[in-house]
Amino acid sequence: MTILYSFRRCPYAMRARMALHTQGLSVELREVLLRDKPPSMLALSPKGTVPVLQTNAGQVIDESLDIMCWALPADSAWFALLPQGEQLQLAEAFDANFKTLLDSYKYYRQDSERPLEYYRDAGAECLQDFEQRLSAQPYLLGQAPQFLDLAVMPFVRQFAAVDRQWFDSQPQQRLRQWLDAWLVDPLFTGAMTKFPQWREGSSGEAWPPASGHANQ
Numbered sequence: 001m002t003i004l005y006s007f008r009r010c011p012y013a014m015r016a017r018m019a020l021h022t023q024g025l026s027v028e029l030r031e032v033l034l035r036d037k038p039p040s041m042l043a044l045s046p047k048g049t050v051p052v053l054q055t056n057a058g059q060v061i062d063e064s065l066d067i068m069c070w071a072l073p074a075d076s077a078w079f080a081l082l083p084q085g086e087q088l089q090l091a092e093a094f095d096a097n098f099k100t101l102l103d104s105y106k107y108y109r110q111d112s113e114r115p116l117e118y119y120r121d122a123g124a125e126c127l128q129d130f131e132q133r134l135s136a137q138p139y140l141l142g143q144a145p146q147f148l149d150l151a152v153m154p155f156v157r158q159f160a161a162v163d164r165q166w167f168d169s170q171p172q173q174r175l176r177q178w179l180d181a182w183l184v185d186p187l188f189t190g191a192m193t194k195f196p197q198w199r200e201g202s203s204g205e206a207w208p209p210a211s212g213h214a215n216q
């Protein structure tokens, strides 16, 4: 069975789980704690980040966007509005520009180089492009959800959650509506199943679970 080393709260792992979920792909999910990474995961991928996927055939994929591309065929509906290569480029640019700002805002430290508002406002500025896209259409690339929506949603969620009151008071109302719709979408809620930490040597959890499992 395909194995996924995952951490529930990691946005990279969330995007991978959402992509797997769209295809109804079943995996053995091994819930990892970042401070206690399992040796078997590090043996597969010494860089030590989640998610890590090991296919049935033994192939190891340890970048979240690559796992998404493994799950979502290039000729699937998830790339109908823009080809895979172009959506990947947009997602990679988003990761490169947004993640550092998000972390500086979310994990703000008193000894940070700049005030908290700087990181928050620069992050919001990054999201302005999405707001513009959403002013004319319900999803980032058009009338249907695409790879890009799945790839960025967990990061927008984290950004909004730092100070939800502030986020809601911003002019980016289309983005707020888009996020709120994703937060209750079964693709997202289904990707947020809670699992206990996986212990080396034990079998992981079948995911998605066969029957109802506590979500959120």
Ligand SMILES: N[C@@H](CCC(=O)N[C@@H](CS)C(=O)NCC(=O)O)C(=O)O
Pocket: 007, 009, 010, 011, 012, 013, 034, 048, 049, 050, 051, 062, 063, 064, 065
């Ligand atoms: N470029 C990687 C980044 C993954 C990543 O940085 N994941 C974080 C958790 S959200 C991690 O595993 N960090 C390692 C650590 O904190 O030790 C990907 O897209 O999969």
